[in-house]
Amino acid sequence: MTTTISKAANTAQITYNVSFPEAQAHYADIEMHITGLQQNTLELKMPVWTPGSYLVREFAKNIESFSAEAGSKAIASPKINKNTWQIVTKGISAITVKYRVYAFEISVRTSFIDASHAFLSTTGIFIYPTNMLHSPATIHIKPYKNWDKVSTSLEMVNNDPFTRLSPNFDILFDSPIEVGNQDVFGFDASGVHYEICMYGGGNYDKEKLKADIHKVVDQEAAVFGENPNKHYVFIVHNRQRNGGGLEHLSSTVLGASRDSYANDKGYQSFLGLVAHEHFHLWNVKRLRPIVLGPFDYDTENYTTNLWIAEGFTEYYQGIIVRRTQLFPVQNYFDVLESEFNILENLPGKDLQTVAESSFDAWIKAYRPNENSNNTTISYYNKGAIIGMMIDLEIINSSKGKFSLDDVMKYMYTQYYKTLKRGYTDAEFKAGFEKFAGKKLDDFYAKYINGLTPIDYNKYLGYAGYKVVDELADKNDAALGITTVTTAAKKIIVTGVQRGTSAYIDGINVNDEITAIDGTPATDAAALINGKNPGDKIQVTVTRDGQAIILPVTLLKSNRVKYNIVTVDSPTEQQLAVRKKWLSL
Ligand SMILES: [Zn+2]
Numbered sequence: 220m221t222t223t224i225s226k227a228a229n230t231a232q233i234t235y236n237v238s239f240p241e242a243q244a245h246y247a248d249i250e251m252h253i254t255g256l257q258q259n260t261l262e263l264k265m266p267v268w269t270p271g272s273y274l275v276r277e278f279a280k281n282i283e284s285f286s287a288e289a290g291s292k293a294i295a296s297p298k299i300n301k302n303t304w305q306i307v308t309k310g311i312s313a314i315t316v317k318y319r320v321y322a323f324e325i326s327v328r329t330s331f332i333d334a335s336h337a338f339l340s341t342t343g344i345f346i347y348p349t350n351m352l353h354s355p356a357t358i359h360i361k362p363y364k365n366w367d368k369v370s371t372s373l374e375m376v377n378n379d380p381f382t383r384l385s386p387n388f389d390i391l392f393d394s395p396i397e398v399g400n401q402d403v404f405g406f407d408a409s410g411v412h413y414e415i416c417m418y419g420g421g422n423y424d425k426e427k428l429k430a431d432i433h434k435v436v437d438q439e440a441a442v443f444g445e446n447p448n449k450h451y452v453f454i455v456h457n458r459q460r461n462g463g464g465l466e467h468l469s470s471t472v473l474g475a476s477r478d479s480y481a482n483d484k485g486y487q488s489f490l491g492l493v494a495h496e497h498f499h500l501w502n503v504k505r506l507r508p509i510v511l512g513p514f515d516y517d518t519e520n521y522t523t524n525l526w527i528a529e530g531f532t533e534y535y536q537g538i539i540v541r542r543t544q545l546f547p548v549q550n551y552f553d554v555l556e557s558e559f560n561i562l563e564n565l566p567g568k569d570l571q572t573v574a575e576s577s578f579d580a581w582i583k584a585y586r587p588n589e590n591s592n593n594t595t596i597s598y599y600n601k602g603a604i605i606g607m608m609i610d611l612e613i614i615n616s617s618k619g620k621f622s623l624d625d626v627m628k629y630m631y632t633q634y635y636k637t638l639k640r641g642y643t644d645a646e647f648k649a650g651f652e653k654f655a656g657k658k659l660d661d662f663y664a665k666y667i668n669g670l671t672p673i674d675y676n677k678y679l680g681y682a683g684y685k686v687v688d689e690l691a692d693k694n695d696a697a698l699g700i701t702t703v704t705t706a707a708k709k710i711i712v713t714g715v716q717r718g719t720s721a722y723i724d725g726i727n728v729n730d731e732i733t734a735i736d737g738t739p740a741t742d743a744a745a746l747i748n749g750k751n752p753g754d755k756i757q758v759t760v761t762r763d764g765q766a767i768i769l770p771v772t773l774l775k776s777n778r779v780k781y782n783i784v785t786v787d788s789p790t791e792q793q794l795a796v797r798k799k800w801l802s803l
Pocket residue numbers: 466495496499528529532
């Protein structure tokens with residue numbers, strides 16, 4: 220996108236006043252003041268997407284009561300497209316724009332306001348003047364009723380927590396703001412002050428959390444050799460059931476289940492999320508595909524490299540938690556096995572490459588439908604497996620001298636720090652090859668741009684491991700459907716897997732399964748109990764209000780369930796690779 224700085228950008232002063240007079244009804248009221256204008260027309264835009272979440276979300280849909288005035292006199296501010304307002308400013312040097320934003324979507328990438336707090340995902344809150352993305356902006360926040368805290372990585376002005384300065388709009392749009400009564404605590408790690416801001420309560424142990432997150436952030440800084448922040452903020456939204464996260468330059472927003480901290484599995488998964496989003500402060504926020512920054516906030520930004528930006532981050536979330544030594548190696552294998560089994564049980568693995576999955580994130584990954592598992596894969600999932608394969612390839616071929624860490628550090632230093640730009644696909648490939656000591660054309664043709672089945676045992680074999688399919692000797696029949704059971708105990712089909720009995724014999728998504736061989740169906744898990752591959756059954760479904768009997772020939776289940784096990788008598792080289800890979 221253009222980086223031209225207009226004369227106006229150097230003279231205009233932008234201030235926002237954000238207040239919440241009707242927080243209980245989910246509104247933020249925004250007043251934007253611009254002074255020093257020297258142009259005939261001004262265009263104000265609302266971003267259509269939020270970086271890190273690759274979907275056009277049309278944030279302008281939440282704006283209402285938009286008005287503009289100059290010197291207390293109303294001036295016209297017509298919309299000229301879905302997210303742009305145009306104001307004639309000839310002879311006008313200062314204007315005020317007012318609008319309200321409705322915020323009632325709970326997620327890490329959308330704003331949410333109620334009487335208990337305001338979470339401002341800034342791309343959906345602040346409009347920006349075209350050609351002034353480089354301008355600084357001051358934000359004054361007036362909290363609702365008894366709210367007493369603002370948590371954000373934006374710096375305070377004059378030590379006033381309610382006044383924050385953003386050096387430019389790229390930083391503003393990468394700095395979410397939490398306002399309310401959150402529980403804030405922190406620690407210092409390698410010159411960085413970390414704040415943890417907990418909304419919603421929870422059974423977390425502050426001291427344990429500080430100590431363990433400290434270990435995670437130290438391990439991650441060690442990969443890249445430096446931590447570019449001075450101040451970093453974890454905004455955590457604790458709810459009855461919540462998850463997910465979104466990375467930002469100097470902060471992150473995490474969703475957590477408020478009662479999940481006290482059990483081992485929930486806690487490990489929370490630390491994994493912390494590790495994932497924090498790792499992004501390097502991988503994707505700074506070391507990034509060339510199109511992902513400066514961002515075009517007006518449209519899709521396409522890249523084939525999300526398998527590096529997201530997939531490697533997913534790989535590292537597991538390996539970093541392993542490096543903290545807080546959990547046994549088997550816990551890490553559980554994470555890896557789950558990655559393998561997700562991919563291997565997806566029919567989409569035979570149709571969509573990981574590069575295509577990345578490019579089409581905007582229309583496929585973020586817009587799944589009932590057929591997605593048949594046609595798509597996740598660049599998180601396959602990207603994490605590729606991260607493991609390349610890591611093991613490098614450790615093995617360099618005889619333990621290098622690992623994927625060296626590639627990440629080299630790419631960060633070379634492209635973010637030295638060249639101050641993103642990387643191309645070919646440049647990252649060259650980075651891998653530099654440390655693997657060999658060309659990876661064949662690897663790319665097979666696994667990045669191709670659909671070759673993954674050779675788990677080749678790569679795990681470098682570390683003296685292999686996978687064993689626990690279902691290999693089974694002869695179970697399968698229908699090949701997923702279902703939900705409604706409150707009225709109806710069994711409704713939600714997915715039909717390509718190539719299975721249900722797919723071939725015509726069971727459809729949304730069918731209600733009412734009987735098998737004339738016996739009423741009451742338990743989704745027991746639909747074909749006692750049946751074998753080759754058996755012919757009659758499945759009665761209700762489709763669009765009509766009963767249909769479908770003759771179905773049951774096929775053998777094609778599911779796999781891989782476990783990682785050690786090979787017999789691993790060699791010294793295998794043990795050395797294992798030690799380096801798993802930080803033993
Ligand atoms: Zn991520």
